[in-house]
Each structure stands twice: as C-alpha cells, then as structure tokens.
Amino acid sequence: MAKRIRRGFLAAFLATAGVLLLPLSAAVAAPPASYDELLVVEAQPSSTLRPGGLLDLNLSASYYPSEVAQHRTVVMELPAGVTFGKADNDYSAGPCVPDASGRVVTCTTQDPVDERPALNAQWFVTAELGEDLPPGQNITVKTTLTTEIPDPDLSNNVGSWDFFIAGPVDMSATISAPPGPWRAGSEFDATITLVNNGPNRSPTQLYTTYSPSTLGLQGWPDECELYRGTWNCTFPMLEAGATRKITLRVRVPESEATSVELSSTILPTAPDTDRSNNEGTYAADLLKPSTSPSPSPSPSPTVTPTVTPTGNSGGSAGGEPSLPITGAPVGGLVLLALTLLAVGAGVLLLSHRTAETTEI
Incomplete structure (x- = not known):
C-alpha cells in the first residue's frame, strides 16, 4: 500500500513539474524579435x-x-x-x-x-x-x-x-654597415635594402633578428613591430622594380657576446623564383672593455756601502782591485777580535795551571 502511495506521489510530482516547465522551455526556444548578423x-x-x-x-x-x-x-x-x-x-x-x-x-x-x-x-x-x-x-x-x-x-x-x-617575382635583401669592430657604447648606421627585381609586384614581409639581444635598433618604419625578439615588417605592396631602404641607428650594449650580428629575410606573398638572395646578413667583432693593468711594485734598490781606500789599507798584490768591505763597521770587528783573543789566553793559562797541579 505504501509503495503504491509513493509511486502515485512521484507521478503527480513529475506531471506538475512538466506543466510548470513547459512555458519556460517555450520561452527559451522562442526566436528573438531582432538579431544583428554579419x-x-x-x-x-x-x-x-x-x-x-x-x-x-x-x-x-x-x-x-x-x-x-x-x-x-x-x-x-x-x-x-x-x-x-x-x-x-x-x-x-x-x-x-x-x-x-x-x-x-x-x-x-x-x-x-x-x-x-x-x-x-x-x-x-x-x-x-x-x-x-x-x-x-x-x-x-x-x-x-x-x-x-x-x-x-x-x-x-x-x-x-x-x-x-600572385605572379612570380624575384626579391632580395641586403644589409650594409661599417665593418667594425665595436666597443660597448658605440653607435653606427645599418641600412637594410629590399629590391623587387620583378616581373610582378607583390605584398611582402621582412623578418629581422639580431644579437646580442640587448642591441639597440632605432628607426623602424610604421610597418614594423617587435614580436618575441624579432622585428616583423609587413609591406602591403612592393612594386616591380622598386627598392625600399630602412636605415637603423644601432647602439652597441655591454655584453658577454663576442660579435654584433643582424639578419634580415624577405618573404614575398608571390612565389619567389630565386630564394638564394632573400637573406641579408651583417657581423662585426665586439671588443671587450679595455682594462689598464695595475702597476707592479718596483723592488727597492740594494745599497752597497763602498770603502774608500786609505794609505793604511792594504791592497791586493799586482794592483788588483780589492773586494768591498760590507757588513758591520770596522771598529766593532776589532773589539770582537780582542775579546776572542783575551778569552783564548785565559783558556790557555787555565789549562797550564791544571797541568801543574796534576804533576804535584
């Protein structure tokens, strides 16, 4: 009995919910009065x-x-x-x-x-x-x-x-700049030259990479923007026989790199009949900052005392030059010699007396 009551209640609930949801579903499905399309x-x-x-x-x-x-x-x-x-x-x-x-x-x-x-x-x-x-x-x-x-x-x-x-074209890219080498803080001009050798015109793109990554490049035209370390230029049309030049002011930064490098690649929309000339490159040595070496300490000069010969000083036979006398003063040496002589005499006298005592 209870089971039948539960089933009846569930059926009534679902029927009521369905009736209540019908207007809502109809409202959702109704098309809008106006709708902007393009x-x-x-x-x-x-x-x-x-x-x-x-x-x-x-x-x-x-x-x-x-x-x-x-x-x-x-x-x-x-x-x-x-x-x-x-x-x-x-x-x-x-x-x-x-x-x-x-x-x-x-x-x-x-x-x-x-x-x-x-x-x-x-x-x-x-x-x-x-x-x-x-x-x-x-x-x-x-x-x-x-x-x-x-x-x-x-x-x-x-x-x-x-x-x-599109029709076939032959486009080329070159880079010209002074040969270097360069030090940090140096500035120079680099010119990228684009040429459409024909026979047709075409939109084209230019991609330029550089090293070191902190290299300063000023003078890009409005058609160019920097994206993830690469300068991308989009030219709506490069006519047959036309030349386009971009002159950049390059500033060399402090860097651990050993060279300054630029590379520009031109990619026309039209098929290019000769891709061997589509890339222009430039490279120059990057000099390290010059460092002045610390001066080495100069050794103190050795002073050699020189004794001027006198009439009492004996020279070596045959007039050969005598060795210079260095060290302690002469007076001190004489005193030391007399002291040693006195000590030696005292030792001899003491030995003689000891011998006499033994004989007795």
Whole structure:
C-alpha cells in the first residue's frame, strides 16, 4: 500500500513539474524579435592563388555555429574571369547554386533550421580562376546577407573582399654597415635594402633578428613591430622594380657576446623564383672593455756601502782591485777580535795551571 502511495506521489510530482516547465522551455526556444548578423568571407593564403588555379571561399555568418535558428540567404558576386566551381561540403548550412553566367551564386539555409548543418551558419564554395587573369592584381568578391529575423543593422550585411592573384617575382635583401669592430657604447648606421627585381609586384614581409639581444635598433618604419625578439615588417605592396631602404641607428650594449650580428629575410606573398638572395646578413667583432693593468711594485734598490781606500789599507798584490768591505763597521770587528783573543789566553793559562797541579 505504501509503495503504491509513493509511486502515485512521484507521478503527480513529475506531471506538475512538466506543466510548470513547459512555458519556460517555450520561452527559451522562442526566436528573438531582432538579431544583428554579419558575414565574413575568407580564403586560403594568397601565395596559392594564381591564374588557372582555384579560390576556396569560406562564408561564415556571425557567431557561428549560430544559436539562433533562422533562414539565411547569401548572394555572392564573383569578378570577371572567376566562375563558380563547386559547393559540396557536408558542413555547409545549405546548398549554393550559381546562375547561368556562373558568376552569381546564391547560398541558402536548409530545413530544419534549428538543427545542424543549418546551425553551422557556414558555406564553402570553390571558384575557378581564369587563365587570363592578370597576375599581381587583386580580385574583388561581393556578398549580401539577408535573414528571416529582422536585422537592426544592415550596414554589416554587405561586404567586399579583395584577394591577391600572385605572379612570380624575384626579391632580395641586403644589409650594409661599417665593418667594425665595436666597443660597448658605440653607435653606427645599418641600412637594410629590399629590391623587387620583378616581373610582378607583390605584398611582402621582412623578418629581422639580431644579437646580442640587448642591441639597440632605432628607426623602424610604421610597418614594423617587435614580436618575441624579432622585428616583423609587413609591406602591403612592393612594386616591380622598386627598392625600399630602412636605415637603423644601432647602439652597441655591454655584453658577454663576442660579435654584433643582424639578419634580415624577405618573404614575398608571390612565389619567389630565386630564394638564394632573400637573406641579408651583417657581423662585426665586439671588443671587450679595455682594462689598464695595475702597476707592479718596483723592488727597492740594494745599497752597497763602498770603502774608500786609505794609505793604511792594504791592497791586493799586482794592483788588483780589492773586494768591498760590507757588513758591520770596522771598529766593532776589532773589539770582537780582542775579546776572542783575551778569552783564548785565559783558556790557555787555565789549562797550564791544571797541568801543574796534576804533576804535584
């Protein structure tokens, strides 16, 4: 009986909870009255875009995957010389269909819109680049996004996207500076020279490393910034036949290093036909601070007393020079000799008396 009562109570509780939660779940699932969306279009690196190649486009609605279920439509206009290829990615929010010209593509959201892949809010389109596209130029893709839910800001629903069609180039980098050597505190100018030998123009990047790490480098242009010990420069375009020079003021710091070194590498977006000249280097010896040696103490000069010969002093035969007399004064030596003589006489006298006593 008690078991039946517990089961009945549990069933009533679950039914009541379900009734109470129904309005809440309906409120959560209700779409918003308005929703601001935008569209971002991306492609693979420009270095792979060339006449006769492919352009892979990724069209992404804002905040993808989206939390708002609704129908979305994207109309994409391709430039002259570019036509629709395919759009068969399973993760696309819906189909993309070209018009008769192949240059206007319409992408829509498939049903049900509250499930994937519609909620992915992305489309993947591959376009074909014509063989007659001029290299070294940008192409522009235009897009327009419309939504089922009213969008309070339509200005970000329309976009233009530029993509660079690369052509072969030959770029070089060199570094020129005085040969050194340098001491701490020295300053000198170093010039990095970039040359685009053609035949096409291209965006390019420059990477410069240096040693020692505390080397002072002043004079970088606005296109350059320091990132983790490397100066990175991004130049939007270096025309065919153009030269770009960067002159830096270099200050040599106190360091345990034995040399000052700079290395600059140029990397164009377009394929480079000769990479052997893409790196410029500079190296000079770094001198240690000069230290003056402590003066060694000079030995005290030895003074040798010299006795001036007199008439009483005997010299050596044959006129040979006599040795200089050094040591204690002569008067002291005479006194010492007399004392020893007296002691010796006393010893002899005492010995003689002892002998006489023994005979008696």
